[in-house]
Amino acid sequence: MASTLLTVAPTGAETAKADAPALPVTLDELVATAKACEAAGAAVIHVHVRDADARPSLDVARLRDTVRALRERTDLVVQLSTGGAVTDPYRARLAVLEAEPDGCSLTMGTVNFGDDVFMNPWPFIVELYRASQAARVVPEFELFDLGHVSALHRLLDAYGPPFGGHVHCDLVMGVPGGMPGTLDALATAVRMLPAGATFSATGVGRSTLPVALASLAAGGHLRVGMEDTLSFAAGQPVRDNAQLVERAAELARLAQRPPMGTDEARAMLGVENRRPAGQPGQEE
Ligand code: KMH
Ligand code: ZN
Secondary structure (H helix, E strand, O other), rough: OOOEEEOOOOOOOOOOOOHOOOOOOOOOHHHHHHHHHHHOOOOOOOOEOOOOOOOEEOOHHHHHHHHHHHHHHHHOEEOOOOOOOOOOOOHHHHHHHHHOOOEEEEEOOOOOOEEEEOOHHHHHHHHHHHHHHHHHEEEEEEEEEHHHHHHHHHHHHHHOOOOOOHHHHHEEEOOOEOOOOOHHHHHHHHHHOOOOOEEEEEOOHHHHHHHHHHHOOOOOOOOOOOOOEEEEOEEEEEEOOHHHHHHHHHHHHHHHOOOOOHHHHHHOOOOOOOOOOOOOOOOO
């Protein structure tokens, strides 16, 4: 039976801990969240870290410690954000690869982001992509707008396939300034994807459920988490990230495409085996 890749994006860079106490901002909180989300069916974790004051950080030592802890305590595919916060400089975003994650996000163009601008000019995209190929890190192409799908074709035509050989995208929908979280937008984006590509979708805020249902109907995968959604239902704040993964897993089971295990996720995405010796999930 076909299965559904569930990615959890537990923290993000935009929400303050004071506004969402369940947001994991320390390493202990992140590991506990990761374990609970893995138990609920997640196979990939999209990671943003925070500093000692819970502010977004791209500190490489902190990222390394985080990657190591997640590898030791879970079998999740560890994908680090190279998007960071809108204020992060390009050189810090490139340096994320030095933490040797399994995967990284790679946003395929600039997009208005609420009152801010999330900057991803073409030369930066190319530099990050080539660096990911050299570092043997699997990129997930973040598509906030239809123009980003065109840019993905241009990138693959010019610089060849990603490390791992497989193109996996994430449609990030409903960001104020990006494509809307609608069935029409999702269907159009999916039609435009490169042949053989797989995709997840996430709808921010109110578009969470429509986008999840549309993605499943289109044969896609799901990303959920407090990076994208802080409300579980009207008037009901999210309890924690596992609650969102549990709901996504239930939707996937209803669609008769149950959550994908971590081995299958690694095989589909083409990630290199960096599991530590003697830890859970290590291959013999
Ligand atoms: N925090 C956003 C500005 C990514 O992780 O690559 C960018 C973002 C995308 O979250
Ligand atoms: Zn992110």
